[in-house]
Amino acid sequence: MSINTTNMKSRKLKSQIFYAIILICTLTTIAVLAALLISVFSKSIGWLNWNFLSSLPSRFPAKSGIKAGILGTLWVIGLTAIISFPLGIGAAIYLEEYSKKGWLKELIQINISNLAGVPSIIYGMLGLAVFVRQWGFGRSILSGALTMTILILPVLIVAAQEAIRSVPSSMRHGSYALGATQWQTITGVVLPYASSGILTGTILAIARAIGETAPMIMVGAAAFISFVPGGIMDSFTTIPLQIYSWTGKPQAEFQNVAAAGIVVLLAVLLLINSIAIILRNKYQDRVKS
Amino acid sequence: MSLKMKINHLNLHYGDFHALKDVNIDITENAVTALIGPSGCGKSTFIRTLNRMNDLIDNVTITGEISLEGIDIKKCDVIELRKRVGMVFQKPNPFPMSIYENVIYGPKIHGAKDKKVLDAIVEKSLRGAALWEEVKDRLHKPALGLSGGQQQRLCIARVLAVEPEVLLMDEPTSALDPASTLKIEDLMEQLKKEYTVVIVTHNMQQAGRISDFTSFFLNGEIIESDKTENIFYKPRDKRTEDYITGRFG
Ligand SMILES: Nc1ncnc2c1ncn2[C@@H]1O[C@H](COP(=O)(O)OP(=O)(O)O)[C@@H](O)[C@H]1O
Numbered sequence: 001m002s003i004n005t006t007n008m009k010s011r012k013l014k015s016q017i018f019y020a021i022i023l024i025c026t027l028t029t030i031a032v033l034a035a036l037l038i039s040v041f042s043k044s045i046g047w048l049n050w051n052f053l054s055s056l057p058s059r060f061p062a063k064s065g066i067k068a069g070i071l072g073t074l075w076v077i078g079l080t081a082i083i084s085f086p087l088g089i090g091a092a093i094y095l096e097e098y099s100k101k102g103w104l105k106e107l108i109q110i111n112i113s114n115l116a117g118v119p120s121i122i123y124g125m126l127g128l129a130v131f132v133r134q135w136g137f138g139r140s141i142l143s144g145a146l147t148m149t150i151l152i153l154p155v156l157i158v159a160a161q162e163a164i165r166s167v168p169s170s171m172r173h174g175s176y177a178l179g180a181t182q183w184q185t186i187t188g189v190v191l192p193y194a195s196s197g198i199l200t201g202t203i204l205a206i207a208r209a210i211g212e213t214a215p216m217i218m219v220g221a222a223a224f225i226s227f228v229p230g231g232i233m234d235s236f237t238t239i240p241l242q243i244y245s246w247t248g249k250p251q252a253e254f255q256n257v258a259a260a261g262i263v264v265l266l267a268v269l270l271l272i273n274s275i276a277i278i279l280r281n282k283y284q285d286r287v288k289s
Numbered sequence: 290m291s292l293k294m295k296i297n298h299l300n301l302h303y304g305d306f307h308a309l310k311d312v313n314i315d316i317t318e319n320a321v322t323a324l325i326g327p328s329g330c331g332k333s334t335f336i337r338t339l340n341r342m343n344d345l346i347d348n349v350t351i352t353g354e355i356s357l358e359g360i361d362i363k364k365c366d367v368i369e370l371r372k373r374v375g376m377v378f379q380k381p382n383p384f385p386m387s388i389y390e391n392v393i394y395g396p397k398i399h400g401a402k403d404k405k406v407l408d409a410i411v412e413k414s415l416r417g418a419a420l421w422e423e424v425k426d427r428l429h430k431p432a433l434g435l436s437g438g439q440q441q442r443l444c445i446a447r448v449l450a451v452e453p454e455v456l457l458m459d460e461p462t463s464a465l466d467p468a469s470t471l472k473i474e475d476l477m478e479q480l481k482k483e484y485t486v487v488i489v490t491h492n493m494q495q496a497g498r499i500s501d502f503t504s505f506f507l508n509g510e511i512i513e514s515d516k517t518e519n520i521f522y523k524p525r526d527k528r529t530e531d532y533i534t535g536r537f538g
Pocket residue numbers: 303306308326327328329330331332333334335346
């Protein structure tokens with residue numbers, strides 16, 4: 001019954017080496033990120049001010065602002081959320097609660113997972129062909145939002161499906177045993193229980209959409225907008241698109257303007273991710289005993 | 290003592306597995322019928338057939354007849370049936386909402402809306418489940434904040450709120466501590482005055498203490514059904530006697 005302890009030393013050594021390797025990996029990542037952030041923040045100093053936030057784009061770096069980008073992003077993302085949320089949840093409910101097991105469901109499921117991995121520029125091309133041209137919505141906020149919707153739907157559906165699947169069967173049974181119909185059980189117990197997961201998934205999907213540039217270039221958001229959008233048929237620009245156009249400008253000072261724009265984009269993303277975390281914690285408290 | 294439910298030549302298969310074999314039981318009104326037997330013998334399967342919860346499982350085939358006051362439950366609307374035949378599960382399963390919302394969940398799905406009516410239902414049901422005094426000051430607090438025993442009584446209240454005629458309980462105390470178990474056993478005495486109770490238990494003393502009739506299950510068959518005192522003191526079948534005296538279990 002004696003346990004062999006002779007190779008204890010070499011095992012400990014291996015363990016330490018492994019620890020060192022993963023530590024280096026982690027530190028490298030953090031270092032690269034820190035370098036990027038420092039360069040962006042230092043460039044933006046002096047440029048990121050109230051004037052920058054409240055001005056429209058201009059030919060002159062000092063007069064350029066991100067107001068049109070912020071408002072454009074708000075319009076597009078807001079509309080995207082309104083369209084994609086019911087579609088995504090509806091699809092997830094159908095797939096999890098109603099559809100029969102079988103090849104059709106498998107096929108849909110595989111397709112959704114595949115779509116989640118398609119490069120975003122492809123969605124941009126689809127948006128250009130269908131929404132801008134065929135449906136005649138033009139280069140509008142509506143076209144942009146519809147394109148973003150199909151871009152994030154796969155992610156949203158999968159997240160909502162996972163949330164619905166995580167509802168314990170004891171909850172459903174408790175509801176059915178009281179004489180609830182399937183629909184009453186879904187709205188009364190399943191969705192409230194799954195809501196934190198669904199909300200988190202939606203917000204993270206939307207956060208992804210906020211940073212997307214390529215599909216917006218395809219549907220033709222304008223980089224230079226000298227007015228504030230007032231409706232869904234107006235043309236628009238978004239924060240990442242503004243940044244992209246500033247980085248391509250010849251004047252060196254525009255690099256600083258772009259840096260200021262990046263800081264704004266990061267702030268928006270950070271805000272949205274914190275909202276996701278707060279919501280998740282709030283609902284988790286309610287569900288967990 | 291009239292007959293509430295009658296089960297005739299009931300057979301149930303999960304795929305090709307024969308889980309219930311020619312089960313015949315009479316369920317007497319306003320009495321407690323206990324189902325005992327070693328685990329895996331089909332007690333839960335049987336009790337789930339009484340409110341057609343097995344409909345939710347794929348691949349189940351059921352033959353034979355179960356009648357509620359003379360009417361075949363296959364012909365009843367399943368929603369109406371589950372309203373009349375309520376069920377309490379082994380593990381307390383309150384919904385992740387307030388105590389109040391848990392109790393009114395059933396009445397609301399059946400159409401009750403008026404706030405005064407709902408308030409009255411909540412108080413009556415919680416009193417019926419011997420929980421009112423403990424929770425009356427925190428009705429709007431989350432149900433998941435209650436202790437396990439309180440949660441199980443809340444689940445009983447939730448069922449009482451839809452005013453069923455029959456109460457099915459599948460090992461309602463097996464996840465609870467002795468003090469909470471005792472509370473629920475005491476409650477049983479009250480409940481049978483108004484309801485017909487069917488309870489699964491693998492705790493023999495519990496069956497002896499609270500039930501009027503007992504059926505002994507073994508491998509999907511009913512070995513013996515009788516008045517509880519006869520099952521315990523004058524079992525007719527050798528296997529019943531062995532089980533009661535703890536020779537296997
Ligand atoms: N959903 C199911 N599918 C297949 N077999 C099942 C299912 N539920 C129960 N069984 C089987 O039926 C038998 C009886 O189970 P159950 O009714 O849970 O017994 P008990 O409640 O007496 O412990 C067991 O052998 C169990 O494995």
